[in-house]
Amino acid sequence: MSKQQPVLFSIGWNACINCGACVAICPQEAGFVSPFDTIAVDRPCDIACLLCEQICPVDTITHQPVPRPGGHNGVNGQ
Template sequence: MARKEPVVFFIGWNACINCGACVAVCPQDAGFISAFDTIAVNTPCDIVCMACEKICPVSTITHQKANERHETHAA
Protein backbone atom coordinates (compact mmCIF):
# COMPACT_ATOMS: atom_id res chain seq x y z
CA MET A 1 0.00 0.00 0.00
CA ALA A 2 1.28 3.43 -0.88
CA ARG A 3 2.23 5.60 2.04
CA LYS A 4 -0.28 8.33 2.69
CA GLU A 5 0.91 11.82 1.88
CA PRO A 6 1.52 13.91 4.99
CA VAL A 7 -0.98 16.68 5.71
CA VAL A 8 -0.97 19.86 7.73
CA PHE A 9 -4.09 20.62 9.76
CA PHE A 10 -5.84 23.94 9.79
CA ILE A 11 -8.19 25.03 12.57
CA GLY A 12 -10.94 27.55 12.04
CA TRP A 13 -10.44 29.26 15.39
CA ASN A 14 -13.71 31.13 15.11
CA ALA A 15 -15.69 27.91 15.55
CA CYS A 16 -13.22 26.07 17.81
CA ILE A 17 -14.68 25.58 21.31
CA ASN A 18 -11.36 24.45 22.80
CA CYS A 19 -12.82 21.11 23.80
CA GLY A 20 -9.66 19.08 23.27
CA ALA A 21 -11.44 16.13 21.65
CA CYS A 22 -9.05 16.26 18.66
CA VAL A 23 -6.05 15.79 20.96
CA ALA A 24 -7.77 12.98 22.85
CA VAL A 25 -8.41 10.94 19.71
CA CYS A 26 -5.01 11.63 18.11
CA PRO A 27 -2.70 8.60 17.84
CA GLN A 28 0.46 10.72 17.48
CA ASP A 29 3.19 10.68 20.13
CA ALA A 30 3.28 13.25 22.92
CA GLY A 31 3.58 16.85 21.85
CA PHE A 32 1.46 16.88 18.69
CA ILE A 33 -0.53 19.78 20.13
CA SER A 34 -0.94 23.50 19.56
CA ALA A 35 -0.65 26.24 22.15
CA PHE A 36 -4.47 26.32 22.21
CA ASP A 37 -4.99 22.68 23.22
CA THR A 38 -5.83 21.46 19.76
CA ILE A 39 -3.86 19.12 17.53
CA ALA A 40 -0.69 20.65 16.08
CA VAL A 41 -1.23 23.08 13.25
CA ASN A 42 2.31 23.73 11.99
CA THR A 43 3.64 20.19 11.97
CA PRO A 44 2.97 17.73 9.14
CA CYS A 45 1.02 14.64 10.19
CA ASP A 46 2.09 11.40 8.53
CA ILE A 47 -0.53 9.14 10.10
CA VAL A 48 -3.39 10.84 8.22
CA CYS A 49 -6.17 8.93 10.03
CA MET A 50 -8.40 12.04 10.09
CA ALA A 51 -9.86 11.02 13.47
CA CYS A 52 -9.36 14.62 14.66
CA GLU A 53 -11.47 16.02 11.84
CA LYS A 54 -14.21 13.48 12.52
CA ILE A 55 -14.35 13.91 16.31
CA CYS A 56 -14.59 17.72 16.14
CA PRO A 57 -18.12 18.58 17.40
CA VAL A 58 -18.22 21.69 15.22
CA SER A 59 -16.26 20.38 12.18
CA THR A 60 -13.67 23.15 12.31
CA ILE A 61 -10.58 21.11 11.40
CA THR A 62 -9.48 20.88 7.77
CA HIS A 63 -6.19 19.97 6.09
CA GLN A 64 -3.93 20.53 3.15
CA LYS A 65 -1.31 18.21 1.73
CA ALA A 66 1.94 19.20 3.42
CA ASN A 67 3.82 19.68 0.15
CA GLU A 68 1.05 21.82 -1.35
CA ARG A 69 0.72 24.02 1.65
CA HIS A 70 -0.12 27.61 0.84
CA GLU A 71 0.22 30.46 3.24
CA THR A 72 -3.25 31.66 2.37
CA HIS A 73 -4.95 30.99 5.68
CA ALA A 74 -4.91 33.94 8.02
CA ALA A 75 -4.21 32.54 11.48
Protein backbone atom coordinates (compact mmCIF):
# COMPACT_ATOMS: atom_id res chain seq x y z
CA MET A 1 0.00 0.00 0.00
CA SER A 2 3.01 2.33 -0.25
CA LYS A 3 3.33 5.30 -2.58
CA GLN A 4 -0.33 5.74 -3.38
CA GLN A 5 -1.14 8.47 -5.82
CA PRO A 6 -2.68 11.43 -3.93
CA VAL A 7 -6.41 11.93 -4.28
CA LEU A 8 -8.80 14.82 -3.94
CA PHE A 9 -11.98 13.87 -2.12
CA SER A 10 -15.40 15.02 -3.10
CA ILE A 11 -18.43 14.80 -0.81
CA GLY A 12 -21.98 14.53 -2.05
CA TRP A 13 -23.36 17.04 0.45
CA ASN A 14 -26.92 16.10 -0.33
CA ALA A 15 -26.45 12.68 1.24
CA CYS A 16 -23.92 13.66 3.93
CA ILE A 17 -25.43 13.35 7.41
CA ASN A 18 -22.52 15.04 9.21
CA CYS A 19 -21.84 11.92 11.23
CA GLY A 20 -18.10 12.48 11.52
CA ALA A 21 -17.17 8.87 10.79
CA CYS A 22 -14.84 9.94 7.94
CA VAL A 23 -12.84 12.21 10.24
CA ALA A 24 -12.83 9.62 13.00
CA ILE A 25 -11.30 6.94 10.77
CA CYS A 26 -8.87 9.30 9.01
CA PRO A 27 -5.21 8.55 9.80
CA GLN A 28 -4.06 12.02 8.72
CA GLU A 29 -2.53 14.36 11.23
CA ALA A 30 -4.64 17.04 12.90
CA GLY A 31 -6.37 19.47 10.60
CA PHE A 32 -7.40 17.36 7.60
CA VAL A 33 -10.99 18.47 8.08
CA SER A 34 -13.44 20.68 6.25
CA PRO A 35 -15.43 23.50 7.86
CA PHE A 36 -18.37 21.07 7.80
CA ASP A 37 -16.63 18.49 9.99
CA THR A 38 -15.92 16.07 7.19
CA ILE A 39 -12.55 15.13 5.78
CA ALA A 40 -10.90 17.97 3.84
CA VAL A 41 -12.03 18.45 0.25
CA ASP A 42 -9.93 21.47 -0.66
CA ARG A 43 -6.52 19.80 -0.81
CA PRO A 44 -5.13 16.44 -1.86
CA CYS A 45 -4.81 13.54 0.53
CA ASP A 46 -1.44 11.91 0.00
CA ILE A 47 -2.22 8.81 2.09
CA ALA A 48 -5.13 7.79 -0.12
CA CYS A 49 -6.10 4.86 2.10
CA LEU A 50 -9.76 5.55 1.25
CA LEU A 51 -10.96 4.35 4.65
CA CYS A 52 -13.27 7.38 4.81
CA GLU A 53 -15.06 6.20 1.68
CA GLN A 54 -15.30 2.72 3.09
CA ILE A 55 -16.86 3.72 6.41
CA CYS A 56 -19.28 6.39 5.19
CA PRO A 57 -22.75 5.15 6.25
CA VAL A 58 -24.38 6.85 3.29
CA ASP A 59 -21.68 6.14 0.70
CA THR A 60 -21.25 9.76 -0.30
CA ILE A 61 -17.48 10.21 -0.53
CA THR A 62 -15.70 9.85 -3.88
CA HIS A 63 -12.24 10.80 -5.10
CA GLN A 64 -10.19 11.74 -8.11
CA PRO A 65 -6.51 10.99 -8.45
CA VAL A 66 -4.34 14.09 -8.61
CA PRO A 67 -0.76 14.43 -9.80
CA ARG A 68 1.86 13.57 -7.25
CA PRO A 69 3.46 16.75 -5.96
CA GLY A 70 6.59 17.50 -7.96
CA GLY A 71 7.17 20.78 -6.19
CA HIS A 72 6.66 21.76 -2.58
CA ASN A 73 2.95 22.48 -2.68
CA GLY A 74 1.52 19.71 -4.77
CA VAL A 75 0.13 21.78 -7.62
CA ASN A 76 2.73 20.97 -10.25
CA GLY A 77 2.34 18.23 -12.82
CA GLN A 78 3.86 14.77 -12.51
